[in-house]
Amino acid sequence: MNNSLSVSRFSSISRLVTHIFLIGICFIWMYPFLWMVASSFKSDAEFFENGLSIIPSSFNFSNITRAWETANFSQYFLNTLIITASVVLIVLISTSACGYALGRFSFPGKKVIYVLLVSSMFIPLEFSIIPIVALINALGLSNTMIGVILAESGGGHVMLVLMFAGFFSQIPKEMEESATMDGCGFIRTFIHVMLPLSKPIIGSTIIMQVIFTWNSFLIPLILTLSNPSIRPLSVGLYAFQGENIVDWTGIAAGATISVLPVIIIFFFLQKYFVEGISGAVKG
Amino acid sequence: MSNTETTLNKQSALNSKKKNKKNIAFWCWMFVLPNMILFILFQLWPIVSSWFYAMSNWNGLSSSIEFIGLANFKELVQDKYFWNAFKNVFIYSFGSVPFQLILGLLFAVILNNPKLKFASVYRTFIFLPVITSAAIIGIIMSFIWSSDGAVNYLLMQIGLLDTPIDFLGSMTWAMPTVIMVSIWMSTGINMIFWLAGLQGIPKELYEAAYMDGAGHIRTFFSITLPLLVPIGAVILLFNVAFSLRAFDLIKTLTDGGPFFATDVVSTYIYSAAFAGEIGQPRMGYGSAAGVFFGFTIVFLMLFIQYLRNKVKANSHV
Structure with a gap:
């Protein structure tokens, strides 16, 4: 009884560790894409101050229109x-x-x-x-x-x-x-x-x-x-x-x-x- | 079929069958023709004509082509920049292939667990770089790995660095950085290859092993790994072939620099034949490098194939 309890606790811990590991891996794999999309919405000033963040402070479409048109x-x-x-x-x-x-x-x-x-x-x-x-x-x-x-x-x-x-x-x-x-x-x-x-x-x-x-x-x-x-x-x-x-x-x-x-x-x-x-x- | 059928009818049926057979052969040829034209023009003819160009001093523009025998090859084997590129592409290949194979296998084994939640979501994210243009990955990564980029920021935050490193501008760091980006880019496709292999292993084998009290690690080394060897050989072949022809990523990430530290054979050929940075474009000389390295790859593939057959033969004994 005691033994089976510790086994199930072990498996739920190992499941948690697996998910934490995979979430970390996925963040490394996704970061360049998230950075790319976020940067395309940043103003030059925001990029200069906060170039690495993956959430832009506002959705500024001027870069997209500049790339698309000019x-x-x-x-x-x-x-x-x-x-x-x-x-x-x-x-x-x-x-x-x-x-x-x-x-x-x-x-x-x-x-x-x-x-x-x-x-x-x-x-x-x-x-x-x-x-x-x-x-x-x-x-x-x-x-x-x-x-x-x-x-x-x-x-x-x-x-x-x-x-x-x-x-x-x-x-x-x-x-x-x-x-x-x-x-x-x-x-x-x-x-x-x-x-x-x-x-x-x-x-x-x-x-x-x-x-x-x-x-x-x-x-x-x-x-x-x-x-x-x-x-x-x-x-x-x-x-x-x-x-x-x-x-x-x-x-x-x-x-x-x-x-x-x-x-x-x-x-x-x-x-x-x-x-x-x-x-x-x-x- | 009616019972009034006569020998005459049979004869005509036989004739029409013969005619039909000819007809089918004609249509078959018409059906393979488009693909064979594309094959002959863009795969067979280039291989044949490479030899011809390799023995000329053609610049790609003039209509006159002078035949100069093996002079290009002679110059090639004496060019230290060619051997630098030759050495670099093998460093790149041996540096990236083992890691992308092992990481791909690790992710595949974890994600192959049917009880794992969100496995398909994780799989999709890890696979994303595979479907993205390598040229654009190179451009994006040239910021991520720059002095202002995320990698330096992270290393400084955790105290591993005091001042940022210019990874792509450093003679020491450029190649390891290119290799790391390449591992990041290609692990996803290897994960999918391995998953295809894992799904071919019968579930009963694992059940029997667990019944006998074998643990996860034990079953991995005594069941999973041996059964993956045949498909693993094919995956290895793919990876080596792809890494040796790398162009897009290196062209946009470092352009072979700094000072040829990441110059590989494909970027070497490109600069010799098309860029014409050192005077005129040299299509003939570039072809000689292409023929030389093409042969190297074919020999390497045959060698891996030979090893594979040997392993196969041994495992049957």
Whole structure:
């Protein structure tokens, strides 16, 4: 009796210690974000006096409007939106179609494609950046939005293709046969029968690619070097910091504009994202 | 099917099946084509043409490319700044990967407890840096770690420091600081990887172990850890590959400074090929560095893979 009481007391203490530890960890992990959002609402005077606090004394929107209107963040935001939406669309169409053909049919050349894609998995794309830039230049697309979109859509997308192929290979044959009976051709079966079934994979693909493209830096940095008007947010903020090194409230406002949309999307769709990246190590 | 079916009908059905097969092969090719074009243009061709650029003295602007053989590679292996960047990227990798693996595992084990309240809230917060642009994290962290930032304030409050340290401007502190920021940034994704591994371990194993009187720590070392080894090898591979190609965070946090103290291979290539700080941009020379380091990474990956197979083979004996 006495013994079981002390055990339960021990477990409630250890539970408390666990929560205190986790709250401390979460504070360390959240502080930079809280500081960023708070600083974007502080006046210069408040930032100078109380630069580290994470609760602004009042909600002063002047930094946000300054970043949005005078520092071109409205343009950067629009650019990021266009680039991200286009890349996601291109990647979604190309990977789902490729995964469907590879996962569901046997056709001449299939093995070669598999071997090529899988063996490319560990070849680092980052060190191919020079030929990619040279290719975009050769296509006459340097310093254009289309060039940025194309370069960011590039690659074999092995993970996504394998995810789609794995999913489509598990759908029972009858689904297809009944669609063929109803007079659906290859493309219509894919669009009207198969794609709607693959909603979870589409969800993971969209959210992973949105976050990946929204945050990309190296390719747009190089491809927009001489055309600032097509910069996305990450490159725009880097340039802004370079020109206004002491304007921390402005930098914080720009960072908040850049980061918040992804965080909001993530909060709503994190299930798909977590499933997607877990699949990468399980497979 | 009617019973009036004849051999003739069967024959035509066979023919149409053959035609159908050809038709399907055609559509399959049409379906893989877009992805394969993106793959060939932006992954296969760059690998092939890197070699060509690496043996030229192209500046990226002029249309004439002069072939200079292995001169770029020769210059590269004699450049002490290249070896400095080469050394730095391994310091960065070996300094950050073990910590982000261990911390990620620690958080995963704690949060995997189904009875823990708010586990998903904690998980979301720790994961937040993963979905944030590394470039923007670098910019924000350059204030947090500055003389006026929160880290110095905290260290002075608890009495560890008398005067603030300029972490990112100090030759001694810059690299450790970059490593710490990187650990902070990447622990979340490792936590999710480990959680995926933990969820694959059958619950019955733990129940049996607790029945036998094993404690939490005992079960962790004799059940959890051995069963996580296979997925752990994949996670290690991911981490090493990602850390060796780090660019965004370092570019915005320190830009390789102060005086090349945090210059890594990717920032080295960037300054050689695009920035042209020392005269003309040198795409050819940058490509040579890319080819050289790309090979280093591939060899390292193959080596880890080899070790992994060896461990696997041993565990079966």
